[in-house]
Amino acid sequence: MPKDGGIGASSKRREDVRFLTGKGRYTDDINIHGQAYAYFLRSEVAYGKINGIDTSVAEGMPGVVQIFTAKDFEGAGGIPCGWQVTDRHGQPMQEPKHPILAEGFVRHVGDPIVGVVADTLEQARDAAEAIDVDITEIDPVLDMRAALADGATKVHDELSSNLCYDWNLGNSPEEAEQVMNSAHHVTTLELTNNRLIANPMEPRVAVGDYSIANDDYTLYTTSQNPHVIRLLMGAFVLNIPEHKLRVVAPDVGGGFGSKIYHYAEEAFCTFAAKQCMRPVKWTSSRSEAFVSDAHGRDHVTTIRLALDENGKFLAIHTDTLANMGAYLSTFSSSIPTWLHGTLMAGNYTTPIVSVNVKAVFTNTVPVDAYRGAGRPEATFQLERVVDKAAREMGIDPVEIRRRNFITEFPYATPVAVEYDTGDYHATMDKLLELSDHAGFEVRAAESKANGKLRGFGISHYIEACGIAPSNLVGQLGARAGLYESATVRVNATGSISVMTGSHSHGQGHETSFAQVVAEMIGIDEKQIDIVHGDTANTPMGMGTYGSRSLAVGGSAIVRATEKILNKAKKIAAHLLEASEADIELKDGTFTVAGTDKSVAWGDVTLAAYVPHNYPLEEIEPGLEETAFYDPANFTYPSGGYGCEVEVDPETGKVQILSFTAADDFGNVVNPMIVEGQVQGGLAQGIGQALLENCAYDENGQLLSGSYMDYTMPRADDVPMFKVDHSCMTPCTHNPLGVKGCGEAGAIGSPPAVVNAVIDALQRGGHDVKHIDMPLSPDRVWMAMNS
Amino acid sequence: MHNFDFVKPGTVADAAAALQGDEAQPLGGGQTLIPTMKQRLAAPETLVSLIGIAEMQGVCKTDAGELSIGGATTHATVEAEAASLFPGLAGLAGRIGDPAVRNRGTIGGSLANNDPAACYPAAALATGATIRTDKREIAADDYFQGMFTTALDEGEIIVEVRMPIPEKSNYQKFLQPASRFALTGVFVAKYADGVRVAVTGASEEGVFRWTEAEQALGSNFAADAISGLSVSADGMINDLHGTPEYRAHLVKVLTGRAVMAAA
C-alpha cells in the first residue's frame, strides 16, 4: 500500500498550485514604488582596451537618473571567488579581479561596461545607445591549448599567464605511467565535454532597495542561496554589514547552478539604489542571459585506461583543460577539481588513479557549475573510456563493468573520497531487467530490416552529493562552510513553520521537507509550512546546489525536530504526571507506555505557550528549536543507465527509443518528486549529448546566442523514461539515510547516449570510435562518412 | 522597441497609400518583424497591418486550376483550406514553427522576408507560382534573388500568391535542431508537363531549383531516377548545424524521400 503522507509517500507538490496557476511570485513580479530601471551596455567584442567612455549625451536624455561606470565603483571590491584551489606545487591559484563594471578592459562579449539607470527601461536603453565607448580591440584568447602556449596573449595583464592553476589529485602521473607501460592493454580517448548554457526558464532579475530611514538595504534576486549572496556581496563587494542587508530570493524559476553565483548586476542594483535614492530593477533579457549567466562544462580531456588481460582496470590517467572563461565565477575553481577529480574512480576498484587539471582563462563568459558540476565531466570520460576498452578487448560492456565493480564498503578511492555504501551489481541488474537488455538483438534485427541502425549504451555512474563536510572542504580551499540550518517553530495550536537555509527553485522542498517533519511527529503534512528564501526570516544557510538539500538541509530539519520532540516529551511527561522515559510518541499522541493515559500533540504545544500547568523550573516556555547540521561525508548516489537509439544512416539523425535509469538514492522521501528530478536531469543530459552546444567563432562571438541556434531539448527529443529507485542502500551517515537525486540524471545519461550511438554505428559496420557531443545529425553523418 | 504608428487599412489601395510614407513598412503576422523590432534591429515609424484586408485572406481554386492564396493568409489557414486541394502545400504549412506562429504568420510575410531557411519559398519556386503585388505580377523564377532578397520594391505588397496545383507533390523538411526551420528542405512538384524541384535551407543564394533532378524525374518519377546524381557542396551554407557537404547530401536524400512520399 502506498502511504498517503509522510516519508515514502508521493504527496502532490503543494507549490505546484501556485506555479501552475500563474500565482507564483518571482523577482520580476516585485515592483517597488518609485522604482527605476537599470540597463547594461555590454561589450560587443571579446577582448579590448577601453580608451574612453563618453556618457555626456546620454546623461541629458529623457528619464535618465544616473549613469555608472567602473569609476563609480572604485570603493567597492571585486566579485569574489568562493574557492581557492592550491596547485600541485602548493601555490594558490591565480585570481584576477572581477570588477562590477569593466575596468580598463572588456574581456568577453557581454562584459558589462556601463550601467544606465532611468525612469523606464526603454529610456535606459535609449540612453545606452547614445553612449560612446572607444575600444581598441585585442585578438581574443579562445582556444585553451593556444592560451597556454608560450607568448600567448594574456586575458589579464597582471597575471603571469592564462593558467589559473595546474592541479593534481590521486596517484602521481609517474605511478600511472609505470602501469601503462607494462599493462596488457591501454585504451586512450580524447574528448571534449561541450560547453553548455543553463537556460533556466526564468532569466535573472535583481531589485535593489535602500532605506534611508534605517540605513539598510534589501536585494531581491533570483538566487539559489540568498545567505551566500548576502555574505559575498555584503562583506567582499559593497562593505555592507549583514544586519543592514537583507537578501530575498522569492519563487525562483529554475537555476541548474547558474543562480548560485554572486553576479555583478546584483551588486550594481544594490549600490545604485542608494546612489539614486530609488529602488533599481534589472531584468535580464534572454539574449543577455546567453552572454551573462555563467556557462557550464567546457573541458578538453585525454584519458587513458590500463587493463590486464582479463579486463581488470589497473590504472587511470587523465589530463583535462578546464575553461574558466574571463573571470572566476563563485564556485568555478572547485568544479574541475574537487567536484570532478574526486569522482575519477567511478564505481571501480582501479588501484591507481591519477588526475591532472589545468584551469585556463579565455575571453569567454565565466564558466561555473551546471547541473552535475564536474561529476558529469568525470562520468563522461570514465564511462566512455570503459566502453571503448570493452570494444577494443572484445569484452561485453556490462561484463567489463561488473568485473571491476567495488563490492566492499566503506571504500576509500585513490582520489580522496570514501564511499560509504552502494550496490552496483544491484542497479546494473535492475537496469538490464527494466530495459529488456536480453531482447535487444531481436529489436536490432527489426531496425536493420527497416534500414536503421540500433544501438544500446550503458553507463554506470557514481556521484558525490550533499556537499559537504565543512572541515574537509575548508582544507580543500572552500572559503565557506557547507553545513545547513533549520529552525522549527511550533505554534501554540500545533501547526509548524520550518525555516530552512535551503532554497527551492523547482525541487519541491515545500512538499518533501513537510513530509519529513510530519513523519517524525505523526501529524498531517498540511500542519507544516516550509519557509525559505529570505535572510530576514531564515537562519544562516548555504542554499541549494550539489543535490544537498534533503541530505544536508533535511538533516538539519531532522535535528531541529528531534530537539522539539525532546522538549515536547518533557512537557507531555509533566502533563501526564509520568516519567519522561515512559513517554511514547505515536501518530501525534504522547502516551505513557503500557497505559491508556495520553495527551495530544496540540495540547502539548498549547501548554508550551500557555504554561499554566508547566515545569517552568526545568524548561523554558515556547517550542522553537534551531539546528545546524554539518555532514560527516559526501553522499554517493549511483546507478545504471541504459539508452537505446536508432540512427538513420542516410541523415545521421539519432532517435532515442528508450532510456532506463536504475538509481540508488538511498531512502526516498517522495518517490514522485524523485522521479521528476531524474526525468528533468535525463532531459538535460540528453540535451548535452545530442543537442546543446555553446559555440564561439574565431572572434569570440557567441554563435549560439539565441534559441535559433542553441538547441534546448524539447518534449519530442526525449522518450518516455523508465525511472526506478527501488535499489536502496541508505546513506550511513545522515539521519534520513538519503543521498540526493537532483543531478543524477544529468550526470549518468550523456555517456549512455554516446555509447549507444557508437554501438549502433559499429553494428552497422562503421568504424567510428568517438564523436564529440552534441551528436547532432551532421556530426554523426560526418563521422560515418569520413 | 521604439515607438511607432500603427494603421490597419481595409483595402489594398489604402494600404498602398499608407506605405507611401517615409519609414512605413507592411506588417503581416509579425512573427519575424516584431522580434526584430524588439531587438531594435528594425525601427519603422509606421506599421501598416495587412491582416484586415479582406481580399488578401483565404484560399481558393481558380478557374485556371491554380491555388490562390491571399497574401495575408496565415499558415494555419493554408494548412486547413489547402488540405484537399493541394495536400503537399498544406503539409508544408502545417509544419512551419509552432501553433502560435502558424496562427499569426502569413504567406506574404514569409515570401517577402525570403529567409534562406524558410519553407514557403520552396513551394513557390517548385510550383512556378505567380506573386501578385499591388503593382504587378512576378513569376517565382524571377522573384527570389538571394538570401532575404526579392524582386519586391520598397513598400510593395504581396496581395496574392497563385500556385499551379501539381498532380503530385511533397515537401521534405529536415529540421535545423534549434530553430526548427529547414536545415534543408525540398519541395517536389509533378505536373503533366514536367517536374520541378526546389531546395531551401541549403544554399547561400537562398532557394534554388535542382534542375538535373527535375530532368531525371521528368522522364521517370521515382526515387531511383536520381540515384546517379550528386549535388555539389559549392555555395552551400556552412554553419553550426551542418557543413556544405552535409547539406548537399541532404538535398539528394530529401529529394528521394519527397518523390517516394508523393508517388
Ligand SMILES: Cc1cc2nc3c(=O)[nH]c(=O)nc-3n(C[C@H](O)[C@H](O)[C@H](O)COP(=O)(O)OP(=O)(O)OC[C@H]3O[C@@H](n4cnc5c(N)ncnc54)[C@H](O)[C@@H]3O)c2cc1C
Ligand atoms: C518560432 C518561430 C518558428 C518559425 N518556424 C518557421 C519554419 O519552420 N518555417 C518557415 O518557413 N518559417 C518559420 N517561421 C517564420 C514564420 O513563418 C513567419 O511567419 C514568416 O517568416 C513571416 O511572416 P509574418 O506574416 O509573420 O511576417 P511579418 O513578420 O509581419 O513580416 C515579415 C516581413 O515581410 C514584410 N511583409 C509582411 N507581409 C507582407 C506582404 N503581404 N507583402 C509584402 N511584404 C510583407 C514585412 O514588412 C517584413 O519585412 C518561424 C517563426 C517563428 C517566430
